Amino acid sequence: MRYSDAVTRALLPFALLGLIVACGGDAPETEADDAEVEMPFDVATAGHLQGMVLFEGDPPPPEVLDMSSEPDCAAQWDDQPMRDLVQVSDGHLENVFIYVKEGLDGMDFPRARDTPVMDQVGCRYTPTVIGLMPGQEITFRNSDGLLHNINSSPTVNRGFNISQPVNMDTQRSFASPEVMIPVRCDVHGWMRAYIGVVPHPYHGVTGSGGSFDLRDLPPGEYVIEAWHSQLGTQEQTVTIATGETAEVSFTFTSEMLGTAVVPLGEPIYPHRHHAPHSAPATR
Amino acid sequence: MAAIRFLGLVLVLVTADLAAQQPDTERGRQVYERWCAACHAVDGAGEGPAAGYMLPRPRDFTRGIYQIRTTPGGDIPTDDDIMRMINEGMPGTTMPGWQDQLSRADRQAVLEYIKSFYPPFETMAAPEPIDFGRAPRVSDDRLEEGRIFYDSIECWQCHGDTGRGYGSSAPELEDDWGYPIRAVDLTKNWKFNGGGSVEEIYRRLRTGMDGTPMPSFSDLLDADFMTEDQLWSLAHYVRSLAPDRPPRVREVIRADRVEPGEVPTTVADERWDEVESFYIPLVAQIIVLPRWFDPSVDAVWVQALHDGNEIALRVTWHDRSESPHPNWMQWQERVLEVMEPREGDLDPAPRPDRLAVQFPRSIPSGMERPYFLMGTSDNPVYLWQWSSTDDAEPAQARGMTEIEPLGGSIASDARWEAGRWQVVLTRSLEPEDTSNRLTFERGTAIPIAFYVWDGDNGEEGTRGAISSWYFIYLLEDAPISTYVTPLMAFFLTGGLGLVVVARAQKRERALETASEGPDPTTPTGRNP
Numbered sequence: 001m002r003y004s005d006a007v008t009r010a011l012l013p014f015a016l017l018g019l020i021v022a023c024g025g026d027a028p029e030t031e032a033d034d035a036e037v038e039m040p041f042d043v044a045t046a047g048h049l050q051g052m053v054l055f056e057g058d059p060p061p062p063e064v065l066d067m068s069s070e071p072d073c074a075a076q077w078d079d080q081p082m083r084d085l086v087q088v089s090d091g092h093l094e095n096v097f098i099y100v101k102e103g104l105d106g107m108d109f110p111r112a113r114d115t116p117v118m119d120q121v122g123c124r125y126t127p128t129v130i131g132l133m134p135g136q137e138i139t140f141r142n143s144d145g146l147l148h149n150i151n152s153s154p155t156v157n158r159g160f161n162i163s164q165p166v167n168m169d170t171q172r173s174f175a176s177p178e179v180m181i182p183v184r185c186d187v188h189g190w191m192r193a194y195i196g197v198v199p200h201p202y203h204g205v206t207g208s209g210g211s212f213d214l215r216d217l218p219p220g221e222y223v224i225e226a227w228h229s230q231l232g233t234q235e236q237t238v239t240i241a242t243g244e245t246a247e248v249s250f251t252f253t254s255e256m257l258g259t260a261v262v263p264l265g266e267p268i269y270p271h272r273h274h275a276p277h278s279a280p281a282t283r
Numbered sequence: 284m285a286a287i288r289f290l291g292l293v294l295v296l297v298t299a300d301l302a303a304q305q306p307d308t309e310r311g312r313q314v315y316e317r318w319c320a321a322c323h324a325v326d327g328a329g330e331g332p333a334a335g336y337m338l339p340r341p342r343d344f345t346r347g348i349y350q351i352r353t354t355p356g357g358d359i360p361t362d363d364d365i366m367r368m369i370n371e372g373m374p375g376t377t378m379p380g381w382q383d384q385l386s387r388a389d390r391q392a393v394l395e396y397i398k399s400f401y402p403p404f405e406t407m408a409a410p411e412p413i414d415f416g417r418a419p420r421v422s423d424d425r426l427e428e429g430r431i432f433y434d435s436i437e438c439w440q441c442h443g444d445t446g447r448g449y450g451s452s453a454p455e456l457e458d459d460w461g462y463p464i465r466a467v468d469l470t471k472n473w474k475f476n477g478g479g480s481v482e483e484i485y486r487r488l489r490t491g492m493d494g495t496p497m498p499s500f501s502d503l504l505d506a507d508f509m510t511e512d513q514l515w516s517l518a519h520y521v522r523s524l525a526p527d528r529p530p531r532v533r534e535v536i537r538a539d540r541v542e543p544g545e546v547p548t549t550v551a552d553e554r555w556d557e558v559e560s561f562y563i564p565l566v567a568q569i570i571v572l573p574r575w576f577d578p579s580v581d582a583v584w585v586q587a588l589h590d591g592n593e594i595a596l597r598v599t600w601h602d603r604s605e606s607p608h609p610n611w612m613q614w615q616e617r618v619l620e621v622m623e624p625r626e627g628d629l630d631p632a633p634r635p636d637r638l639a640v641q642f643p644r645s646i647p648s649g650m651e652r653p654y655f656l657m658g659t660s661d662n663p664v665y666l667w668q669w670s671s672t673d674d675a676e677p678a679q680a681r682g683m684t685e686i687e688p689l690g691g692s693i694a695s696d697a698r699w700e701a702g703r704w705q706v707v708l709t710r711s712l713e714p715e716d717t718s719n720r721l722t723f724e725r726g727t728a729i730p731i732a733f734y735v736w737d738g739d740n741g742e743e744g745t746r747g748a749i750s751s752w753y754f755i756y757l758l759e760d761a762p763i764s765t766y767v768t769p770l771m772a773f774f775l776t777g778g779l780g781l782v783v784v785a786r787a788q789k790r791e792r793a794l795e796t797a798s799e800g801p802d803p804t805t806p807t808g809r810n811p
Contacts, residue, residue: 069451147437149498153459155346160357161491163498165436170502186496187440189455 037110046216047240049202050247053210053226055093057254059086065190067123072146073188076122083124083190085230086257092210093252095129096228097180097196099203100214101235103222109200112136115171118183118193120148120164125183125193129229131203132195137171140164147187154181155264157197180227182264194229194264226250232260311396314389319397322377327400329460335623336576337377340462347401348459348494351477353412356491356499359403361410365394375467375474413489413501416511418481421519429520432513436503438521441466441496446524447702449603452496454614454739459494463617465579466496468601468702472525474581479525485518530562530582535728536755537561538587538594546588546595550698550705555597558586563733565748571656571683573627575746577618579603579737583638583750589757594723595709598638598733605699606671606738607633619741627746634738635672636699637747638706641665641732642721644679652730655752657683665721667693667708671738675708679719683745689719712757728754 062082067074074081087094112133119126119141132138140150142164150170151161156178162170174181174197185191196203204212217240226234231252238246316325322341324331329343342349351368352360369390372380381390398404419425433439441456443449446469453466472479477487491499503509537559547554564582568575584599604611616631642665643653657680658664666686669675675695680686694709714720723729731754736747 147440149496151459151496151498153494158357158359159348159459159493161493161496161498162356162502163436163491163500165503166508168502168506168508170506186456186498187437187452189452 037108040107040109041218043216045219045242047219047242048245049214049217049222049224049238049240050245051098051212051224052249053093053096053098053206053212054091054249054251055086055088055210055253056091056251059084059088059254060257063190065123067188070123070146070188073123073144076144081122086228089208089210092206092208093228093231094206094208094210095127096206096210096212096226096250096252097129097131097194097203098206098212098214098224098226099131099179099196099198100200100217101223101225103220104200104202104218107200107218109133112201115139117141118195119143120185120191123148123185123188123191125185125191127205128193129180129205130193130195131205132174132197133201134175134177134197134199135173137173138195140170140172142166142168148185148191149187150183151186152181152183152195154178157181179225180229180264192229196227224248226252227263228252228260229262230260231256232262308392308396308399310389311392311394311399314385314393315396318381318385319393327397335621338462338577338618338622339376339458339464340460341378343460344397344400346459346494347403350492350494351487352410352490352493353415353486354410354490355413355501356493358410359401359407361412362394362398363412365397366390369394371478373476374478375471375476378476413486415482415486415489418485418518419512419515421481421523425516426520426523428513429516429518429523432509432517433520436500436509436517438517442469443603443702445701445703446470446521447601447603449702451610453603454611456496457617458496462621463614464495465603469521469524470601471581472522473529479522481515481518481522484521485515488514488518530584532564533561534753535561536563536585536587536731536753538589538755538757540725540758540760541588541590543590543592546590546593546709547597548595548694548707548709549696550597550707552707554588555586558588558597560584560586560599561753563750563753565733565735565750568656568683568745568747568749571745573745574624575622575742576624577622577740578735578742578746578748579740580735580748583733583735585733587755587757589712589723589725591712591725593709593711594757595707596640597705597707598640599703599705600638600735601702602636602699602704602735602737603702604737604739605704606636606740608739611739615739615741622741627744629741631741634736634741634743635670636704636738637671637734637736637743638669638704639734640667640708641680641734642667643730644719644721646721646724646727646729652752654682655732656749657681657686657734660685663719665689665719667710669693669695669697669706669708671697671699671704675706677710677720689716723757725757726759728756731755 062084065081065083067081115137116130117139118130121143123144130138140162142148145167147165149161149163152159154174156176157174160172164170177197177199179196179198180194181197183193183195202214202217204214206212219240219242221237221239224236224238234250236248236250238248240246320331321333322331323329323344327344329341331341334341347359349360349364352364354360370380370382372378439450440452441450448466448468450466456464456466458464467475477483488500491497500514504511504514562582562584565580567578580600580602582600586597588595612631619629619631641657644663644665653662653664660681663679663681666678666680667675668678675693677689677691677693678686679689695706697704697706712723714722730752732752733750734747736742
């Protein structure tokens with residue numbers, strides 16, 4: 001914890017720099033790290049957004065994972081260990097990161113107080129996609145009790161590469177907004193996760209029903225982005241009115257596989273033009 | 284007049300002060316573009332014209348990620364950290380040291396210029412180095428404790444049980460830029476890019492190596508899983524995997540003579556343990572097309588024995604896989620995908636590991652030797668070829684692409700174990716057919732050279748690692764006589780000398796008696 005705070009402090013000026021960019025040159029707030037920030041609008045005027053992410057076509061077959069080098073991990077699976085890079089149930093797409101991309105500029109939201117957990121169970125990340133606010137801590141948990149490393153490679157933020165050889169929790173945070181930050185385990189090449197850092201609480205990840213629910217948005221017009229690690233991004237514009245629940249749905253198709261551009265900060269693999277951190281499917 | 288002089292002095296001082304305060308970015312740019320940009324690129328992103336020929340790739344300065352630091356994982360490095368890399372370079376990579384090449388001012392200017400590629404250097408708080416403390420003294424207990432942690436925190440997952448970099452995760456490792464990266468061979472600490480001392484190893488364990496799969500272990504201290512002292516033990520253990528000093532390169536491989544029938548012909552024969560090893564460094568074959576700039580094998584160790592009838596060589600080299608190995612196919616795909624130049628067959632395929640030992644067809648009388656890259660059409664070479672999927676055989680080569688088997692075979696025994704190949708090749712000193720085949724003579728220096736191919740690294744044909752010519756020297760007699768002969772010579776000459784002296788003294792005494800009353804100071808009687 002002490003260490004995380006030190007990192008956060010060290011990164012604070014950078015975070016402010018990020019804010020300057022995000023706020024289009026407005027003077028950055030110079031509040032202390034933990035100062036209480038009020039909601040920047042009257043919550044009584046809020047509206048809501050509900051939605052669904054659909055998938056059309058045949059999802060790629062699950063990838064069989066060779067866990068022979070980790071029998072303890074393999075034992076935690078009922079059958080053959082597998083990975084669904086595109087997880088679809090009844091046409092509903094999971095693990096899509098949904099967030100308000102535009103429309104909240106200049107608003108300063110209090111940092112979320114909860115600490116989401118990204119667990120490592122049976123040599124897979126659970127969940128594989130998590131949204132955070134800048135400075136909000138995330139707990140990386142090793143429930144496997146064998147060596148994992150958590151290697152994040154952000155482009156805007158500073159990264160980290162933590163070793164967890166035993167059952168343990170480690171907290172980290174990111175100072176600046178960034179969609180998305182890839183996280184990998186170098187010991188188990190199939191383990192990939194993604195963290196989205198956005199400067200407000202309006203983000204979510206679709207679960208098994210493919211649905212999402214963003215509550216208490218200030219009334220206004222927004223660009224909503226849906227991000228998927230294999231299928232890329234889509235945007236839609238929605239209008240939120242006080243007391244009402246707007247609805248939106250996104251549709252990804254199997255044709256997007258292999259051609260989608262998946263934003264992970266800036267392009268970081270000059271020789272490969274598809275998603276660099278989701279390539280194991282071809283291996 | 285005095286006032287003007289004073290004003291002038293002030294002006295000079297002020298200008299000097301300004302110059303000292305402001306980094307000389309123009310000078311830094313000039314130095315950078317002249318000396319650094321070919322690899323690190325004018326824009327600092329590490330993709331300069333030469334970058335494709337290098338693995339690991341040159342540093343991308345635009346992301347502010349540095350492997351070798353004194354600061355915690357994820358932090359920017361200190362200026363001293365960057366200066367150390369500029370001064371000393373990075374062993375095991377293509378980055379040379381610049382301390383003797385560039386002036387101090389130029390190095391300082393280029394440091395500032397490098398930092399300017401990552402603007403947050405200006406706005407972030409100055410990084411604080413970790414207090415590493417001092418290395419405790421090494422002891423057997425400490426090494427044992429270090430080994431326990433090597434096992435429990437699973438260093439072997441990447442580095443392998445023996446540290447040779449062949450762990451089960453090794454084939455799929457990649458750096459933050461998506462390039463393939465090797466788990467370092469911990470038994471070759473002189474190739475560690477951050478230095479091979481126990482202090483430097485400890486630093487890497489604390490800070491991690493950002494941008495690579497090597498994590499920081501500082502969190503394990505914070506979580507009370509292990510103490511700093513125990514981490515030092517691990518550092519000592521890792522240091523102990525490498526020899527005290529880097530191996531010395533010698534020009535001549537000595538083949539001792541053993542009793543008839545005592546030549547060990549298998550890899551596992553314990554008699555090899557007593558035989559001296561000769562270290563032969565290998566380099567990339569970058570002369571004949573298609574070239575290869577990323578050989579994975581950087582040296583062989585050679586042991587040799589003969590018994591007057593047969594000669595046996597045991598050649599040892601570190602290789603992360605027994606090619607062709609299915610787990611390493613994806614490594615081969617990735618390496619072949621990223622390496623320049625795009626020459627030859629770059630399709631991944633199951634390729635074996637190979638070794639070739641090269642000799643001239645006959646022992647040259649003078650210093651004249653065939654062209655070291657497998658000879659030429661008018662001066663071919665004689666080869667022993669071994670492959671992990673075939674028997675060893677003799678061959679003749681008229682250049683790297685003109686190799687023809689000579690028929691017959693070379694007796695061989697080979698074993699891959701824990702990241703290491705060992706191959707024993709045996710042949711009679713006199714071949715049955717002396718045309719095109721070398722006769723090994725004793726007591727003369729015979730040229731010898733080595734080639735190694737790592738199949739799982741996409742190596743075959745001209746893509747591989749090579750040595751220049753070395754010599755092998757077969758001792759005339761059994762080793763015991765090697766020590767007896769000089770001793771006998773010593774006593775013999777010493778004894779003869781004594782006899783000569785005694786005779787001379789005797790004669791002098793006779794002379795003295797004859798001449799009566801010589802000058803007693805005359806030196807004639809003294810032994811010169």
